[in-house]
Amino acid sequence: MIPLSVPTDSPVPANAGAQLAKLYVEYRAFVEGGSQGPFTSSLSSILSIQGSRVGVDVRGKVDVAIFSSELTSLGMEIRATEPLTKTVEGSLPIDQIPAVASLPTTVSVLPILKPMRC
Numbered sequence: 001m002i003p004l005s006v007p008t009d010s011p012v013p014a015n016a017g018a019q020l021a022k023l024y025v026e027y028r029a030f031v032e033g034g035s036q037g038p039f040t041s042s043l044s045s046i047l048s049i050q051g052s053r054v055g056v057d058v059r060g061k062v063d064v065a066i067f068s069s070e071l072t073s074l075g076m077e078i079r080a081t082e083p084l085t086k087t088v089e090g091s092l093p094i095d096q097i098p099a100v101a102s103l104p105t106t107v108s109v110l111p112i113l114k115p116m117r118c
Contacts, residue, residue: 007026016101016109019043022053023111027094048112053091055112056100060086062105
């Protein structure tokens with residue numbers, strides 16, 4: 001089932017949305033449980049997930065160059081930027097979702113969805 005809202009007790013701020021909150025919780029359970037092998041999420045069919053990274057669009061409040069630097073320091077691999085909307089697209093370590101969402105310069109963190117087949 002696809003989550004629609006972030007639980008109030010979530011370790012992930014609401015500006016990251018329910019899907020990234022669920023992904024983070026699943027990933028932490030995987031890591032803390034000492035699981036071996038590749039991580040698999042219940043959201044793998046809809047989110048762009050590769051190993052321990054997830055594709056995201058992060059919208060900021062500051063100049064995209066400054067914001068990109070902040071995101072890179074948290075492990076984000078940047079693929080593209082859009083200065084007009086102050087959006088940075090790339091691949092983020094799943095365990096850094098709360099840190100990115102908590103930055104005072106972050107407006108929102110949205111997952112990149114896989115294309116749907118008709």
